[in-house]
Amino acid sequence: MLLEGEFRNPAGCAISAIFDKTGARFSGESIIDSIAVMRDRSNGLGGGFACYGIYPDKKDLYAFHVFFTIHSARKDFEEYISRYYEIDSSEDIPTRKIPEIVDEPEIRRYFVYPKQKYIDFVKTGPDECVFRTVFAVNTEIKGAYIFSSGKNMGIFKAVGFPEDVGRFYMLDSYEGYLFTAHGRYPTNTPGWWGGAHPFGLLGLSVVHNGEISSYDANRRAMEMYGYKCTLLTDTEVITYILDYLTRKKGLTFTESAEVIAAPFWSRIDRMSEEEKARATYLRDVFSAELVTGPFSIIVGFDGGVMALNDRLKLRTLAVAEKGDKVYMASEEAAIRRVCPSFDKMFYAEGGKPIVYRVKGGKQ
Amino acid sequence: MIDYNVAPFEVVRDYDKCVNCRVCERQCSNEVHHYEEGFGKMISDSAKCVDCQRCVCLCPTKALKIVPNQNAFRPNANWQQKYLTEIYKQAESGGVLLSSMGNPEPFPVYFDKILINASQVTNPSIDPLREPMETRVFLGAKPQTIERDAEGKIVTKLPPRLKLSMPVMFSAMSYGSISYNAHAALARAAEALGIYYNTGEGGLHKDFYKYSANTIVQVASGRFGVHKDYLEDGAAIEIKIGQGAKPGIGGHLPGAKIVGDVSKTRMIPEGSDAVSPAPHHDIYSIEDLRQLVYSIKEATEYKKPVIVKIAAVHNVAAIASGIARSGADIIAIDGFRGGTGAAPTRIRDNVGIPIELALGSVDERLREENIRDNVSLVVAGSIRSSADVVKAICLGADAVYIGSASLVAMGCHLCRTCNYGKCNWGIATQRPDLVKRLNPDIAAERLINMLTAWNHEIQEMMGGMGINSIEALRGNRLMLRGVGLNERELAVLGIKHAGEV
Numbered sequence A: 001m002l003l004e005g006e007f008r009n010p011a012g013c014a015i016s017a018i019f020d021k022t023g024a025r026f027s028g029e030s031i032i033d034s035i036a037v038m039r040d041r042s043n044g045l046g047g048g049f050a051c052y053g054i055y056p057d058k059k060d061l062y063a064f065h066v067f068f069t070i071h072s073a074r075k076d077f078e079e080y081i082s083r084y085y086e087i088d089s090s091e092d093i094p095t096r097k098i099p100e101i102v103d104e105p106e107i108r109r110y111f112v113y114p115k116q117k118y119i120d121f122v123k124t125g126p127d128e129c130v131f132r133t134v135f136a137v138n139t140e141i142k143g144a145y146i147f148s149s150g151k152n153m154g155i156f157k158a159v160g161f162p163e164d165v166g167r168f169y170m171l172d173s174y175e176g177y178l179f180t181a182h183g184r185y186p187t188n189t190p191g192w193w194g195g196a197h198p199f200g201l202l203g204l205s206v207v208h209n210g211e212i213s214s215y216d217a218n219r220r221a222m223e224m225y226g227y228k229c230t231l232l233t234d235t236e237v238i239t240y241i242l243d244y245l246t247r248k249k250g251l252t253f254t255e256s257a258e259v260i261a262a263p264f265w266s267r268i269d270r271m272s273e274e275e276k277a278r279a280t281y282l283r284d285v286f287s288a289e290l291v292t293g294p295f296s297i298i299v300g301f302d303g304g305v306m307a308l309n310d311r312l313k314l315r316t317l318a319v320a321e322k323g324d325k326v327y328m329a330s331e332e333a334a335i336r337r338v339c340p341s342f343d344k345m346f347y348a349e350g351g352k353p354i355v356y357r358v359k360g361g362k363q
Numbered sequence B: 001m002i003d004y005n006v007a008p009f010e011v012v013r014d015y016d017k018c019v020n021c022r023v024c025e026r027q028c029s030n031e032v033h034h035y036e037e038g039f040g041k042m043i044s045d046s047a048k049c050v051d052c053q054r055c056v057c058l059c060p061t062k063a064l065k066i067v068p069n070q071n072a073f074r075p076n077a078n079w080q081q082k083y084l085t086e087i088y089k090q091a092e093s094g095g096v097l098l099s100s101m102g103n104p105e106p107f108p109v110y111f112d113k114i115l116i117n118a119s120q121v122t123n124p125s126i127d128p129l130r131e132p133m134e135t136r137v138f139l140g141a142k143p144q145t146i147e148r149d150a151e152g153k154i155v156t157k158l159p160p161r162l163k164l165s166m167p168v169m170f171s172a173m174s175y176g177s178i179s180y181n182a183h184a185a186l187a188r189a190a191e192a193l194g195i196y197y198n199t200g201e202g203g204l205h206k207d208f209y210k211y212s213a214n215t216i217v218q219v220a221s222g223r224f225g226v227h228k229d230y231l232e233d234g235a236a237i238e239i240k241i242g243q244g245a246k247p248g249i250g251g252h253l254p255g256a257k258i259v260g261d262v263s264k265t266r267m268i269p270e271g272s273d274a275v276s277p278a279p280h281h282d283i284y285s286i287e288d289l290r291q292l293v294y295s296i297k298e299a300t301e302y303k304k305p306v307i308v309k310i311a312a313v314h315n316v317a318a319i320a321s322g323i324a325r326s327g328a329d330i331i332a333i334d335g336f337r338g339g340t341g342a343a344p345t346r347i348r349d350n351v352g353i354p355i356e357l358a359l360g361s362v363d364e365r366l367r368e369e370n371i372r373d374n375v376s377l378v379v380a381g382s383i384r385s386s387a388d389v390v391k392a393i394c395l396g397a398d399a400v401y402i403g404s405a406s407l408v409a410m411g412c413h414l415c416r417t418c419n420y421g422k423c424n425w426g427i428a429t430q431r432p433d434l435v436k437r438l439n440p441d442i443a444a445e446r447l448i449n450m451l452t453a454w455n456h457e458i459q460e461m462m463g464g465m466g467i468n469s470i471e472a473l474r475g476n477r478l479m480l481r482g483v484g485l486n487e488r489e490l491a492v493l494g495i496k497h498a499g500e501v
Helices: A029-036 A073-084 A116-122 A126-140 A162-168 A215-224 A234-248 A253-260 A273-285 A332-336 B023-027 B054-058 B081-093 B180-193 B206-214 B228-233 B260-266 B286-299 B316-324 B345-350 B355-368 B386-395 B404-409 B440-464 B487-493
Strands: A011-020 A047-052 A062-068 A085-092 A106-114 A144-148 A153-158 A178-186 A199-201 A204-210 A295-301 A304-309 A318-322 A325-329 A344-347 A354-357 B009-013 B033-036 B041-044 B064-068 B114-116 B137-139 B162-164 B168-170 B215-219 B236-240 B306-311 B330-334 B376-380 B399-402 B480-482
Touching: A011 A029, A011 A295, A011 A304, A011 A332, A029 A162, A029 A178, A029 A325, A029 A332, A047 A162, A047 A204, A062 A073, A062 A126, A062 A153, A073 A085, A073 A106, A073 A126, A073 A144, A106 A116, A106 A126, A116 A126, A126 A144, A144 A153, A153 A162, A153 A199, A162 A178, A178 A204, A178 A295, A178 A304, A199 A234, A204 A234, A215 A234, A215 B355, A234 A253, A234 A295, A253 A273, A253 A304, A253 A354, A304 A325, A318 A332, A325 A332, B009 B041, B023 B033, B023 B041, B023 B054, B054 B064, B114 B386, B137 B376, B168 B180, B168 B440, B180 B206, B180 B404, B180 B440, B206 B215, B206 B228, B215 B228, B228 B286, B236 B286, B286 B306, B286 B316, B306 B316, B316 B330, B316 B355, B330 B355, B355 B376, B355 B386, B355 B487, B386 B399, B386 B440, B386 B480, B399 B404, B404 B440, B480 B487
Parallel strands: B168 B399, B215 B236, B236 B306, B306 B330, B330 B376, B376 B399
Antiparallel strands: A011 A178, A011 A204, A011 A325, A047 A153, A047 A178, A062 A106, A062 A144, A085 A106, A199 A204, A204 A295, A295 A304, A304 A354, A318 A325, A318 A344, B009 B064, B033 B041, B114 B480, B137 B162
16 A cells, blocks of 8 residues: 555545634643544544644744654654754653554654754745755655644644544643644545644644645645645645745735635626736736635644635635634534634635734734 | 559549539539539549538538548558558659648547546535636746735736636637638637637738737748737737647748738738748747847837747757746647648658647646746647647646637638648638638637637536636646556656556
8 A cells, every 4th residue: 555645645624723812822622622523524544733832932943843653763863953953952742642542653842943054055044944954854864754843833643533632642731822623534544643634834734624626736836846745635735835825925824815715707807906906916926826626724823823715615614703712613513612602603705714813913 | 644643532422312503513622523514414533632521511412422532552551552642642743742731640649548537525526507617817927026015015017918718729820821711710709709819920911900909920930921010919929930730840831822912911922932941040049039039029018928839849848948948928839730731741740749748748847947937838739629628738738729620610621731722611722712612700600619619618627627717727637647558658748547546
């Protein structure tokens, strides 16, 4: 059987998120409760979480979460990384041994920052250094896989049902201002931990439900821009598109949403001249980044969260607000489980991004 | 002198049905049919027949059919009849053999060995009758950086581009090689459909300047009909380096077709053969191409996209890479099956490569070099149906050119004798009595009908794949699978074999 990344692997899924608009931190326990409700949308072959604001003491350092699946990988990785990075600290990521989660690889985290000479060499800043390192490690160092690489955030994922994965990683012991969760229903997987979601790059993380029909058009475009797709999943390519649009092309998240889930021409043609010119520009210039087919995604980023549905609204995505808290999930039940009464509740419209940012945070 | 050849076709007339109305006689410019007073019936000289099917279509009693001549030379797998026939012709005339339309030889047609995907269960198909299904395409270079004004708004100025309602354009066919009425039909259809037609290298008749918003004007090595107003009139300007039917040589238009307005439009004397030079004599290398591209851009104030059209040849990917760095906005690639009004038979049948393979390697090469955004890719030669369009887009084309298919829509039966100038369908001729047979209004309507039908079919196939916008189809090679192709062929096309996940 082919390994994940050697074939295209469509999957159905459950997604969920909880966000605090004030940036106040809360326990990861509730996100487990929320995603657990949607157990039927997962099949035990992958679950995971992205947690923002969990490393406040080391918030200026990049936190690499790494899987090592073969014995030599850790040594190779550490040798590689220490050449280019100052390593502040490293440790095993704490886990709770539970019978539901088996065959775990070695799981470690490293708090690092690129050495000045590496930053000088790359020229375009420390984020670009990390971007290059993630691709270099994941494609060149056998058995090592960086699955989280942002600042003051971390992704935790495994093969299993998401609620078990949450308990395994002791998510209840972390506090953050944003948690996103994913339960996976892959149609065909040998069950590799790296293939679970969320998928992340730098501070971006994506959880996704759907199967996109534009996949290979998107993949080939991203590969041209230097994003080597190693997992061949929708989530991976959507993450790369978002990184490309926001970090490399300087689009806002809202503009990126207009690229990914572009308005139909029939709507654009009815816009005011100024709006029409802008919408046409985005569709024309970024035509290869249009994503078609069903999807609902929740994108975590430094200081905020975005929910987005495909342009035809082929997936459901509920959003609720209660006080300073925002809840998002594939099913309303997953919100009601952790927030029985809310101030308001609505469903994301097709192609209309819903963006929340920490108040006073950067735009 | 003995004619060593036999007629390739046989005219078969059912005398029980024939009413001696003599329509066939009047319709045939090759003078195949005549009424024999003595016999009191119609007689046919099969030797003159080109199998254009005009008489068959117009016979009111359906008394006629044209069939291949069953007379056979002694079978020989090596010395096939066509080689003997051609030698007899050359032994008699001492001339280069001429042919028309695309390569008819039995080389593989890769489009016919590629199959398209559809959604099942994991991803819903989309119903184009009930949901938007977008086929609008823009052609032109893409900006590398996004500029914003002082308020942070995106500056929406883009390099010059073409806007197409669907990813199909009429490819270059000159006024001269085809008739005034054929050109009128193409121009009207392009305008009605929101696409473009292409003047070819014959200049632009003054009557057609009103279609300028839907006209691509061509500059070829002969520079026939090129002047300031011509360049300024086009929505885009195409530099023709090569043509799929005859890579490596220039255009041929027999003097017999250079009459009246054709002569004026081409700006050459009546009756003179219009034989374009093989190369552009100001382009002997890629850096020269860049200078011509920018000369044209300067002349037209950078308002119009420049297309560079090349024939698909062995090193097409490297050539395309050079063109993508030359300032050109669009590259058009013409495969070896592309049509022509006249080409040396040996070249038409033996030079160039299939467009599917050329496209597979060009699109991949431009991506490897991260210059795919510099240009749009338009492919031609030959696109025969909406399925070919979909496959070409999936392989990486932004749009396609159709030439032969548009002539067929107007009545052409691919008899491949355009070079005689006696087209009974009024398409590839300048004889006024023949030209008037083609009603440009009806021909335009037939073109519009064909492409409207194709667009519906493209939408159906897209919807089946769960794709509701054509840009998500472009380069989406996972939507294709090959059947009966070997590893090398699959690798060049960049697709998997049917049955592979």
